[in-house]
Amino acid sequence: MSQDKLIKLVNKDTKEVYWTRKNKKLVERKIELKKFSSKLRKRIVFKEVKK
Secondary structure, eight states: OOGGGEEEEEOTTTOOEEEEEOOTTTOOSOOEEEEEETTTTEEEEEEEEOO
């Protein structure tokens, strides 16, 4: 996985982090994904932040 395509997804409440990739040419906005939180044991929103 190329390092320049990696983005960091963080949940504000639990401070959990997911790493994923994004095509920055096609998607210019900050992305929000629903991912599973192991601390809360349910799906919550993770938002893109700076690395």
